[in-house]
């Protein structure tokens with residue numbers, strides 16, 4: 001079977017798809033698209049949607065982490081990614097409620113970090129990806145891409161403030177799923193891969209470490225996501241946007 005996985009650098013749902021393919025033991029070729037050129041490229045490749053991950057499995061075009069987990073279970077049922085209704089619900093929550101939070105924060109941060117910090121944060125996100133030019137050079141040109149991507153992802157001050165305020169509740173929910181055994185079991189499932197990549201990206205923000213570090217959610221993210229997916233954003237959010245320590 002010939003499988004190609006289209007991703008953009010640093011994308012956490014793309015990492016989810018990559019990890020699910022590895023978990024299944026399905027060989028694949030990762031194709032790194034250039035952020036901002038990804039929309040026309042996906043269109044030319046025949047994908048109907050605008051986002052990555054996008055997978056071509058023997059000519060079958062599948063887009064989105066949840067469609068990909070289902071397709072992978074069809075192609076190769078063992079080990080199953082979707083093993084129960086609870087796992088499906090957790091995967092859905094991870095996609096619908098959690099995934100967009102670290103993404104909006106990332107684009108907002110890249111817009112608001114000062115020059116050197118912005119370049120360094122972009123360089124960390126690009127590390128390990130083919131970007132068609134030296135990573136250091138691509139990192140220095142991230143600002144126009146961050147402007148477009150912030151608009152695509154609605155990374156407004158208002159949204160980011162709400163995302164930060166809601167963060168402790170989201171991490172509580174991940175910890176609860178771990179305590180219930182829906183995720184974090186011996187055999188990883190689609191919800192593990194969906195949720196852990198978001199938590200790992202959230203752990204990359206120095207501002208957010210106090211709300212996540214030392215908690216089961218952090219341990220889970222490090223177990224599921226290899227250390228080479230290692231984004232880093234120095235402090236960037238206004239202090240009064242961060243939840244009070246007592247809420248953490």
Ligand SMILES: N[C@@H](CCC(=O)N[C@@H](CS)C(=O)NCC(=O)O)C(=O)O
Nearest residue numbers: 011012013050051052053064065152
């Ligand atoms: N929720 C979907 C969408 C993923 C998504 O929004 N991916 C981002 C990258 S992290 C993307 O492709 N953004 C590009 C765009 O919106 O143009 C999934 O899990 O596959």
